[in-house]
Amino acid sequence: MSANRESGHPFTDQAVAPTTRTKDEWRDTLVAARRAVSAATRAAEAEALAAVLGELADGLAGETVCAYLPVRTEPGSIDGLDSLRRAGVRVLLPIVAGAGALDWAEFTGRNGLRTGPFGLQEPAGSPLGTAAVVWASLLLVPALAVDQTGVRLGRGGGYYDRSLPGVRATATVAAVIRDEEHVDALLPAEPHDVLMTSVLTPGGGLRRLSTAGRRRPRFA
Ligand SMILES: Nc1nc2c(c(=O)[nH]1)N(C=O)[C@@H](CNc1ccc(C(=O)N[C@@H](CCC(=O)O)C(=O)O)cc1)CN2
Ligand SMILES: Nc1ncnc2c1ncn2[C@@H]1O[C@H](COP(=O)(O)OP(=O)(O)OP(=O)(O)O)[C@@H](O)[C@H]1O
Numbered sequence: 001m002s003a004n005r006e007s008g009h010p011f012t013d014q015a016v017a018p019t020t021r022t023k024d025e026w027r028d029t030l031v032a033a034r035r036a037v038s039a040a041t042r043a044a045e046a047e048a049l050a051a052v053l054g055e056l057a058d059g060l061a062g063e064t065v066c067a068y069l070p071v072r073t074e075p076g077s078i079d080g081l082d083s084l085r086r087a088g089v090r091v092l093l094p095i096v097a098g099a100g101a102l103d104w105a106e107f108t109g110r111n112g113l114r115t116g117p118f119g120l121q122e123p124a125g126s127p128l129g130t131a132a133v134v135w136a137s138l139l140l141v142p143a144l145a146v147d148q149t150g151v152r153l154g155r156g157g158g159y160y161d162r163s164l165p166g167v168r169a170t171a172t173v174a175a176v177i178r179d180e181e182h183v184d185a186l187l188p189a190e191p192h193d194v195l196m197t198s199v200l201t202p203g204g205g206l207r208r209l210s211t212a213g214r215r216r217p218r219f220a
Contacts, residue, residue: 065137174197
């Protein structure tokens with residue numbers, strides 16, 4: 001079998017980059033690429049993401065969205081969360097409570113935040129418990145990259161993989177990434193990795209991954 005076929009796409013026969021890199025090697029490359037993005041590009045992308053959330057907001061009024069507050073080079077901004085809240089969406093943010101699943105508390109605005117682990121801004125209000133994810137119809141998940149089969153690469157704490165198994169089967173689980181972080185290569189996957197149903201990018205908006213889960217066993 002040729003090298004090209006060996007690294008061929010798992011559900012088309014298109015050639016893709018080989019996936020011999022480890023998760024940590026991928027993280028190093030992706031974080032370096034994020035650091036190289038200019039402040040102007042970052043701001044434009046955050047604005048585009050906030051606009052997408054603003055458009056989705058009316059349709060989500062009265063519903064619960066589990067979101068996150070971007071830190072450092074992560075795509076997005078607090079503006080998108082404000083748009084959701086203004087439209088009557090209940091926005092929950094994660095709280096790191098030990099090494100288990102994430103806890104959640106309501107985002108009540110910029111003044112209701114305090115600094116938590118990893119320099120994250122967390123809601124200061126009462127934690128709702130790890131099971132709060134079950135209320136969400138949309139989950140916005142921080143990620144460094146997602147492949148076409150829905151495999152997500154995060155920061156390496158395993159927090160979301162421990163937290164997402166409780167979501168409703170009908171929920172949209174969308175990783176928020178920059179457009180080029182929706183990669184054609186197959187990311188390294190482990191049995192605990194929870195697949196994304198969708199991606200949210202500044203250029204493409206919210207898109208469902210019709211090919212989520214479509215990995216042949218030899219690629220798993
Ligand atoms: N904005 C945001 N919130 C989040 C996550 C996230 O990735 N982003 N998480 C996702 O699970 C959970 C918390 N886990 C996190 C783990 C590592 C890092 C982080 O930025 N680590 C640094 C190194 C640590 C440091 O020096 O501060 C890094 O990887 O560069 C952030 C969050 C829940 N909340
Ligand atoms: N469901 C789980 N149960 C127990 N441990 C888990 C689970 N999911 C992940 N882990 C642990 O977390 C570690 C990191 O996982 P992984 O590299 O997939 O993190 P990640 O998805 O990139 O991180 P994050 O979700 O925090 O952004 C794994 O090596 C594993 O030890």
